[in-house]
Amino acid sequence: MATERTTDKRHLRSALTRQKLLVAAKQVFLEEGFQKATISQMIVAAKIGYGTAYVHFQGKEDLLSVLMENVMEQFYEIAAISFVPATRDEAVHTIRKQTLAFLKMAEAERHMMQVFEQAIGISSVISDKWKGIREKFIGRISSDIAYSQSHGLARTDLNHLLIARGWFYTNEMYLWEIVRDEHQSSVEEIAVNITDLYTAGLYL
Known part of the structure; x- marks a missing residue:
């Protein structure tokens, strides 16, 4: 049971991180446009680590x-x-x-x-x-x-x-x-x- 709870928490954290990055990406795309937007800007806006971001998305x-x-x-x-x-x-x-x-x-x-x-x-x-x-x-x-x-x-x-x-x-x-x-x-x-x-x- 403890293992299941740990797995559930990990999945929830992962889903929240992914959603934070999507929200940040939308904000950056709207402000910068596609061409000027960078994934670095999105990662900073989402306040997550670079390694964590690339677990979820390959790029902009x-x-x-x-x-x-x-x-x-x-x-x-x-x-x-x-x-x-x-x-x-x-x-x-x-x-x-x-x-x-x-x-x-x-x-x-x-x-x-x-x-x-x-x-x-x-x-x-x-x-x-x-x-x-x-x-x-x-x-x-x-x-x-x-x-x-x-x-x-x-x-x-x-x-x-x-x-x-x-x-x-x-x-x-x-x-x-x-x-x-x-x-x-x-x-x-x-x-x-x-x-x-x-x-x-x-x-x-």
């Missing part, structure tokens, strides 16, 4: 990968909302709601997303990470389209994988415009317009 790319996963999981929760529409109108309503929530999340997470965009352009590790995230979203969208096609709500002459990719790329383009604060219409107007265009071409 590794830290940013985890932070990216954490942020994008919020986006994926929106994409993963149960999609079992019985009618075309129900499908359009759900997609419009998802699209608005997705773009609103980009607005809410703008500062961290700016760090991610910078890193995607510099680091092959982060670029590959983003490609993996993109494919996860496309897979989910493809499943939703296939469901609609199999239930007589959407056109079956269209390839659900191709349409899913095109739909995600549309959302991704506006996501980065919102992150850069370059969008010329409100997030609400963007969501309504792109959803209506997408569903008009796909749904019966």
Whole structure:
């Protein structure tokens, strides 16, 4: 029992150290940007030893990968909302709601997303990470389209994988415009317009 308690304490300490480093890394990335940020700054901010830090993360790319996963999981929760529409109108309503929530999340997470965009352009590790995230979203969208096609709500002459990719790329383009604060219409107007265009071409 004593050994188990010691092991539990060690695991708890390890988890707390990892979390401290992630919190510190987020702070440094937001202050310095990806390019200027260093793992040394993060270790100092977390007030932990260098050796301890490298037990958990190999470097700043590794830290940013985890932070990216954490942020994008919020986006994926929106994409993963149960999609079992019985009618075309129900499908359009759900997609419009998802699209608005997705773009609103980009607005809410703008500062961290700016760090991610910078890193995607510099680091092959982060670029590959983003490609993996993109494919996860496309897979989910493809499943939703296939469901609609199999239930007589959407056109079956269209390839659900191709349409899913095109739909995600549309959302991704506006996501980065919102992150850069370059969008010329409100997030609400963007969501309504792109959803209506997408569903008009796909749904019966």
